[in-house]
Amino acid sequence: MTEKSWDRVPIDAQSIDAPLSQAAVFLVVTVNNEQAALATVCSALDGLDDLVKTVGFRDLSAKLSCIVGIGHDFWNRLGVDKRPQELKPFAPIHGAVHTAPATPGDLLFHIRSERTDVCFEFERILLDTLGASVTVVDEVSGFRYFDARDLLGFVDGTANPTGRDLPASALVGQEDEEFVGGSYVVVQKYLHNMSAWAQTPTPEQEAIIGRTKIDNIEIDDDDAPRKSHKSLATIVDADGNEHDILRDNMPFGRPGQREFGTYFIGYSRYLWVIEKMLQRMYIGDPPGAYDRLLDFSTPHTGITFFAPARPMLEELVQAAQKQLATVSPTGTTPR
Structure with missing residues (x-):
């Protein structure tokens, strides 16, 4: 995509x-199957920007934000005929050794701040507003670990696009005109076997990841007998163009429960890029040569969302509210 074309991407x-x-905080909910629940959720989404301002004003330097992602099935419930070209449910991947499961999720709230308490306060009020209209199916509080490392000890997110490469990689462009500025989002919650990882020699860890552990230098493994995680996660199309995604992964854990993990969240202009990345990790390239990181990290969730630009999010909410206004309390349309 040319730089000029990105002038048309919504600034919001x-x-x-x-x-x-x-x-x-990564909050995933399902929306209960009643008209009243849908009405409550639409009202909460309609007031989301105001809630960000209300909580964020307490400390502007905390930079509170919240991204909303909408799942395929819930998108259909909103009553809007048009849908992002690639939006579909997460497809489970069954490799010879490891499996990426698909799990439920209608809405994703990706809450970010420089302060944990600000994230907490925003989530608390949001869930109070949503009330019994939703069921929380996953809730993870993440933290930045030292110099942006995961709990395995490696720097995470080094390959993220920057500058003008960021919107070109993460935001939908003119190829889907009605959804310009939106993004496909895939989330997976991974739990690590820290004991097994600790028993793995550092050189072997580095060969698995594809980077040195201390100074984060990329390892050239083109001639290696087995591709590293870094190489398997690098996607190049048939024309030789490399496609990046934006990762905002976070470590999380509860040492008392022996729970240590990484919450993977990837934003992409094209859903197929993340899908191909996961296929390469679980099936292998060549088939059978899967990502050895999966021997230590097990996914427990897998969900696909679309995060529309704010004008489209407003349009979705308004369309759903208009439809609800024509439905009687018994769930039928008045004559």
Whole structure:
């Protein structure tokens, strides 16, 4: 995409291009199957920007933001005929050794701030507003770990696009005109076997990741017998063009429960890029040579969302509210 074409991207494409934060909450909910629940959710989404301002005003330097992602099934419930070209449910991947499961999720709230308490306060009020209309299916509080490392000890997110490469990689362009400025979002919650990882020699860890552990230098493994995580996650199309995604992964954990993990969240202009990345990780390239990181990190969730630009999010909410206004309390349309 040319730079000129990006002049037409809405400046309010949610907050996908915000700098990586010190704290985050990843909240996934399903919306209960009643008209009243849909009405409550639409009202909450309609007031989301005001809630960000209300909580964020307490400390502007905390840079509170919240990105909303909408799942395929819930998109259909909103009653809007048009849909992003690639939006579909997460497809489970069954490799010879490891599986990426698909799990439920209608809405994703990616809450970010420089302060944990600000994330907490925003989530608390949001869930109070949503009330019994939703069921929380996943809730993870993440934190920035030292110099942007994961709990395995490696720097995470080094390959993220920057500058004008960021919107070109993470935001939908003119190829889907009605959804310009939106982004496909895939989330997976990984739990690590820290004991097994600790027993793995550092050189072997580095060969698995594809970078040195201390100074984060990329390892050239083109001639290696097995591709690293870094190489398997690098996507090049048939024309030789490399396609990046924007990762905002966060470590999380509860040492008392022996729970240590990484919450993967990838924003992409094209859903197929993340899908191909996961296929290469779980199936392998060549098939069978899967990502060895999966021997230590197990996914427990897998969900696809679309985060529309704010004008489209407003249009979706208004369309749903208009439809609800024509439906009687018994769930039928008045004559």
